[in-house]
Amino acid sequence: MATGPRRTGGFRVTAKKLTTSAMIASFADPGQRTTKAPFGHALTRLAEQRPEIVGLSADLAKYTDMHVFRDAHPDRFFQLGMAEQAMLGAAAGLAEVGLVPFASTYSVFATRRAYDFLCLDIAEPGLNVNVVGGLPGLTTGYGPSHQATEDLAILRGLPGLTIVDPCDSVDIEQAVPALAAAPGPTYLRLLRGAVPTVLDEYDYRFELGKTAELRTGRDVLMISTGLMTMRALTAAKELEADHVDVAVLHVPTIKPLDREAILRHAKPDRLVVTLENHTVVGGLAESVASCLAFAGAGTRIVPVALPDEFLAAGALPTLHERYGLSVPQIKSTVLKELS
Amino acid sequence: MSERIRRLEESARRIRRHALDMGEVQGQGYIGQALGVADVLAVVYGDQLRFRADDPEWPERDRFLLSIGHYAIALYAALAEAGVLDVEELETYGSDGSRLPMSGMASYTPGMEISGGSLGHGLGVATGMALGLRHQGNPARVYNLLSDGELDEGATWEAALACAHHGLDHVTAIVDVNALQADGPTAGVLRTEPVVEKWQAFGWHAVRVDGNDIAALVTAFDELREHRGSPSVLVCDTRIGRGVPFLEKREKAHFMPVEADEWQLARDALEASA
Numbered sequence: 001m002a003t004g005p006r007r008t009g010g011f012r013v014t015a016k017k018l019t020t021s022a023m024i025a026s027f028a029d030p031g032q033r034t035t036k037a038p039f040g041h042a043l044t045r046l047a048e049q050r051p052e053i054v055g056l057s058a059d060l061a062k063y064t065d066m067h068v069f070r071d072a073h074p075d076r077f078f079q080l081g082m083a084e085q086a087m088l089g090a091a092a093g094l095a096e097v098g099l100v101p102f103a104s105t106y107s108v109f110a111t112r113r114a115y116d117f118l119c120l121d122i123a124e125p126g127l128n129v130n131v132v133g134g135l136p137g138l139t140t141g142y143g144p145s146h147q148a149t150e151d152l153a154i155l156r157g158l159p160g161l162t163i164v165d166p167c168d169s170v171d172i173e174q175a176v177p178a179l180a181a182a183p184g185p186t187y188l189r190l191l192r193g194a195v196p197t198v199l200d201e202y203d204y205r206f207e208l209g210k211t212a213e214l215r216t217g218r219d220v221l222m223i224s225t226g227l228m229t230m231r232a233l234t235a236a237k238e239l240e241a242d243h244v245d246v247a248v249l250h251v252p253t254i255k256p257l258d259r260e261a262i263l264r265h266a267k268p269d270r271l272v273v274t275l276e277n278h279t280v281v282g283g284l285a286e287s288v289a290s291c292l293a294f295a296g297a298g299t300r301i302v303p304v305a306l307p308d309e310f311l312a313a314g315a316l317p318t319l320h321e322r323y324g325l326s327v328p329q330i331k332s333t334v335l336k337e338l339s
Numbered sequence: 340m341s342e343r344i345r346r347l348e349e350s351a352r353r354i355r356r357h358a359l360d361m362g363e364v365q366g367q368g369y370i371g372q373a374l375g376v377a378d379v380l381a382v383v384y385g386d387q388l389r390f391r392a393d394d395p396e397w398p399e400r401d402r403f404l405l406s407i408g409h410y411a412i413a414l415y416a417a418l419a420e421a422g423v424l425d426v427e428e429l430e431t432y433g434s435d436g437s438r439l440p441m442s443g444m445a446s447y448t449p450g451m452e453i454s455g456g457s458l459g460h461g462l463g464v465a466t467g468m469a470l471g472l473r474h475q476g477n478p479a480r481v482y483n484l485l486s487d488g489e490l491d492e493g494a495t496w497e498a499a500l501a502c503a504h505h506g507l508d509h510v511t512a513i514v515d516v517n518a519l520q521a522d523g524p525t526a527g528v529l530r531t532e533p534v535v536e537k538w539q540a541f542g543w544h545a546v547r548v549d550g551n552d553i554a555a556l557v558t559a560f561d562e563l564r565e566h567r568g569s570p571s572v573l574v575c576d577t578r579i580g581r582g583v584p585f586l587e588k589r590e591k592a593h594f595m596p597v598e599a600d601e602w603q604l605a606r607d608a609l610e611a612s613a
Contacts, residue, residue, distance in 0.1 A: 089463020
């Protein structure tokens with residue numbers, strides 16, 4: 001393969017430059033162990049035991065792994081077309097007559113576009129509707145139209161809504177039955193396609209509303225959620241070489257927040273770093289900060305999060321590096337704070 | 340006049356009377372709409388809807404979704420007429436601790452299926468209920484009363500598409516066309532006509548009727564029940580303040596102020612029209 005600039009079809013290109021399309025579907029590292037469509041398969045398995053489980057899509061079944069459920073249970077799948085408001089309204093109606101809907105679309109559409117329907121039709125009556133949002137945070141290079149960098153900030157204010165930000169396929173597979181079993185509304189930040197499988201190597205069980213200490217350490221406490229937990233684990237391992245001992249506390253449930261565990265772990269004896277695939281405004285960092293401040297525990301926390309701005313389009317690895325979510329960036333943030 | 344029609348006209352008059360009594364508690368409100376839609380509600384609750392007054396959660400009941408939460412005063416009146424609420428409870432309308440808030444909320448009131456008020460929600464929920472009921476083999480029908488102002492909301496049309504696509508012929512939308520919305524006449528705020536043709540273009544069986552003509556309403560609802568293959572909409576032209584002539588002529592009609600001494604005059608006018 002050519003290494004220098006070359007001409008292809010009239011465009012001057014650089015061979016090694018990553019493209020948006022190459023990295024649009026997955027954020028898994030090259031060679032990382034993955035599981036295909038864990039949400040779709042978990043929902044299909046659950047539906048085999050629970051006949052009241054139904055699925056809905058707003059023209060994105062294929063892109064939210066809902067197609068697995070659709071193909072396995074076509075009589076329990078309802079296509080609403082590219083109409084997120086109608087989909088969430090319909091999900092409420094299905095729940096009103098006793099079914100347990102999972103409604104999937106991209107996070108931006110579930111939150112920005114259909115918020116009033118999620119609020120009034122689903123959350124206010126406290127229905128067991130499970131909203132599944134694909135492409136949460138920065139998991140697509142498509143630019144702000146598709147990057148739900150503020151979905152947690154939007155949804156944390158919604159009374160009674162349970163919000164789950166899973167790390168990997170293990171988290172998703174265990175979260176799906178837990179969300180269906182929870183009586184009220186839930187929102188799941190969906191990792192789709194070939195999803196990394198990480199947590200099976202830890203003594204881990206997903207428990208709704210609970211944190212999990214995946215690793216202990218004396219110097220630094222990383223409090224992380226979503227896919228950033230796998231980055232936190234990698235960074236923690238690599239920081240051993242720098243003689244930095246890092247603990248990792250995984251927070252798969254953003255709301256209700258496991259305040260008791262966070263207060264127990266976040267003591268001023270260690271540097272506290274929060275990590276999230278979300279804007280620094282209104283997500284995990286501020287959840288942890290308010291938890292500590294309201295309890296009178298004045299520990300400073302260092303946020304690893306997306307900046308408060310509309311992000312660029314491009315290849316995901318490039319963007320995660322640029323906006324501080326990559327493992328090298330996490331390590332450098334920690335080392336700078338410790339020096 | 341048939342006994343059926345006479346009975347429903349009496350029912351509509353009682354619904355109007357209940358609405359006026361509740362209106363007097365607050366001194367103002369969506370009285371004009373309640374008087375306008377009373378005939379529709381009398382026919383729905385007195386003739387069409389399958390429900391059990393003593394068991395509002397009966398799973399086989401037909402669902403009646405009030406999109407327009409601010410019409411709650413009209414629905415409370417109809418629920419009292421239907422025996423779901425006690426007439427005495429209407430005195431608590433809009434008061435602290437009442438089960439009858441000024442805007443309709445599902446968690447407060449027996450027989451109130453959804454919390455409307457934010458417009459354009461009813462038909463989407465109706466769609467899901469209808470999909471679910473059909474899936475469960477439950478023969479219940481789903482009715483959604485929406486206003487002509489609600490036709491401004493895009494979500495209404497999303498749901499209209501979905502209902503037609505899924506062939507939900509057990510859904511009946513009822514559009515109360517009183518041609519008035521918050522900022523003034525509908526024709527000036529955002530033109531919605533031709534209403535029937537719009538629904539037909541979305542794949543609905545659409546019928547237009549004088550919403551204050553009980554005989555015409557009964558005939559239309561009977562016909563819609565028999566229709567198969569697509570959802571149905573009954574477009575009802577109603578007159579704000581109907582039944583109380585001096586309120587029909589009132590200029591400020593959307594959220595109608597009524598003077599303290601006018602309530603009895605309104606009740607008298609209603610009785611005189613009998």
